[in-house]
Amino acid sequence: MLTSAARVTKPDPADLLAWYDRHRRDLPWRAGAGEAADPYRVWLSEIMLQQTTVTAVRPFYEAFLKRFPSVAALAEAPADSVMQAWAGLGYYSRARNLHACAKAVVERHGGRFPETEDELLKLPGIGAYTAAAVAAIAFGRRAAAVDGNVERVVSRLFSVEEPLPKARPLIRTLTLDLVPDGRPGDFAQALMDLGATICTPKRPACALCPWMVPCKARAEGLQEAYPKKLRREAGQLRRGAAFVVLRADDSILLRTRPAQGLLGGMAETPTSPWEPGYEPARAVLDAPIEARWQRLPGTVRHVFTHFPLELTVLFAKVPRDTPAPDDMRWTPRRALSGEALPGVMKKVIAHALGGAAPLGKGEKDGTRKGRPGRGPQAS
DNA sequence: GAAACGTGGCG
């Protein structure tokens, strides 16, 4: 006995799948409609896509796959080359874990990825989301792959009042309840495509949504109010100095950061400590070698997830026979592209040597108080 | 459970 007013429409997975069949995005790691997915490619793309946009991932994925075509090839590769292929993508622990995971798959699973969420979860770099995504997409298992898109879609669908991240368990339960027995992999990708193209953070295109009718938030006109979340306060600005040393043979001084922590295992020019109270005027005291230091005009700014950074760049030229201090090395300028340099260090080097450095991104947004983009003058 | 962990794009 349903009264017309009390009639509630539940979201039907079939409606979403039908929408997906017409509007699915064509992505390089995606198998064609009806084709079997390659677990290695699914896994690689899922790791790259963690907290990273499709646009940013695409070129890295193509290059990475060409360089490491299989999990066995990746497992055998030197760590250096893996880090270098990842340089610029961010969250570098992903690259270390990716390499460790490839080795584990070869050593513990004979080169084949395990097919269940539980087993996948035991591998390095694979958490709740990725385990579910790989199980569903690569192996057709029924699993709830809840990423940021799905959190948004589902919280709107059911107008979840609890703010993130507390709402996660509830959202996961609601999502798993929606997953159909057939095509669980397509369903997972459909949910994410919906979140990425229709159910967007701002101004969602509800009129085009296959779930417009059952959506609770939409019914109230409050779709943009979900998901509720607590905002975190921004980190405090840290300052520091970076030292670019150009030797007469056209090589520059680099070192490798400790494996753990910020930019772990990546290459950098020597720097001072980075701290809120750092005084740039004393930077020369932190210099790695004795030289005629030239403090370059402007600064390099960079924003990490948890704090902004402002780097003063000091530049020096040194004679051809200058040895590298302990734990540092000289890299020919032409070989810089083979180093695992994170974005902030590319900015530093471009600031000192000019945007013409073989580094892709120029000074762009990283540089302030503009000096025209020429190289440093002779001192 | 909170904090650490990169980078680029967009409004």
Next chain:
DNA sequence: TCGCCAAGTTT
């Protein structure tokens, strides 16, 4: 310019 956001995991 600035805050938000992007297919999260680890400690």
